[in-house]
Amino acid sequence: FEEAILMDPNAPAEPLNGRFQVKNGYLQTVDDSVFNSDPSALLELFVLLQQNQELRGVSAYTVGLIKRSLYLIDDEFRQNPRNHRLFLNILRAPAGVTHELRRMNVYGVLAAYLPVFENITGLMQYDLFHTYTVDEHILFVVRNMRRFSMPQYAGGVPLCSQVVATIPKPELLYLAGLFHDIAKGRGGDHSELGGRDAREFCERHDLSPYDSDIVGWLVENHLL
Secondary structure, three states: OOHHHHOOOOOOEEEOOOOOEEEOEEEOOOOOHHHHHOHHHHHHHHHHHHHHHOOOOOOHHHHHHHHHHHHOOHHHHHHHHHHHHHHHHHHHHHOOOHHHHHHHHHHHHHHOOOHHOOOOOOOOOOOOOOOOOOOOOOOHHHHHHOOOOOHHOOOHHHHHHHHHHOOHHHHHHHHHHHHHOOOOOOOOOHHHHHHHHHHHHHHHOOHHHHHHHHHHHHOOOOOO
């Protein structure tokens, strides 16, 4: 409604690259065929949002197009090395990691790219330790991990801030956070099952055996 009524529909669009443009401060595709022509643009969009922090968000027109294009995120898409790089770039970005993971979750892209994530989207936990659904809990954990590296939060968690500053690849920590409860509700030991999922993901995304072991070990032992 804001876009349709309060903004100028005839405002000029500024090209960002061959697939995306900015109109009224919002990111949008240049036309309806972008995702069909280049499915990787479904991940590239979130990288562009991280790189252009001044953007107000994604246009409603483009959000609708994303949701109608989720079927393009199939096994071939998940096995494409370019998409592996784009996803890891989102985790490695200096800013906007949590924002874009949340946006990916809302638009359905995260569950499409990580089918195991779909099982815990909206899943309630009936215990005294969890207030949120599993997917929200996971994204809050990643947000808190991100805050460990931000100076404005160092006073509240000084030890964590000191430790995170020594980690050469913080994206491994975020991956462990993303997978730590991903096997909830499946039956069996969710730490063990989640560790297996994490290792498979890391190997498929060409992380080194050493890095894959770190992520897997963190997920397997997170309850400690």
